[in-house]
């Protein structure tokens with residue numbers, strides 16, 4: 001509890017003049033590029049801003065367009081254990097969740113357990129303490145190999161006001177032959193009316209609550 005208080009105080013001190021945005025910058029990628037975002041792209045991996053994506057040999061959903069506007073971000077991993085990250089920092093307060101649209105396009109099969117995760121770090125950047133992380137999808141949990149999901153809307157609420165970095169992540173497993181993808185669009189800070197909010201799980205001593213709202217398609 002003492003540590004938590006210290007983190008919040010530190011965040012309050014860092015916010016002024018740090019360049020951290022209260023709102024999301026280019027959350028729908030309508031600039032056609034990654035303006036406003038930071039990233040980690042290992043060798044062979046990629047993050048592109050695209051108008052469409054398809055996986056003709058996949059199972060489940062196999063083609064995607066943007067959920068908002070004309071563009072979305074497409075993250076690809078590569079190499080054993082390589083982690084591709086796309087992130088931005090926000091001053092967040094309880095009841096004002098970060099919402100985003102997301103899909104998963106696995107190009108791999110069991111036991112090559114590629115995974116997509118959402119991680120939250122304290123402060124600016126991904127070098128700070130990890131507040132919480134959740135697996136959005138993984139090959140081992142998919143109903144079929146080479147699985148793709150429709151776009152889904154997720155939201156992330158915090159239990160304590162502070163400065164956080166939210167990272168969308170895709171990781172390769174065991175080999176670098178069959179890479180997996182995630183798509184991200186329409187990232188925004190929003191207010192969910194209480195009756196619509198359904199708490200799935202708590203992470204980190206109630207600091208973060210993760211909400212899953214609905215599927216779009």
Ligand SMILES: [Ca+2]
Pocket residue numbers: 027028029030066067068069070071072185186
């Ligand atoms: Ca968009």
Ligand SMILES: [Ca+2]
Pocket residue numbers: 107108112114172173175176177178179180
């Ligand atoms: Ca793989």
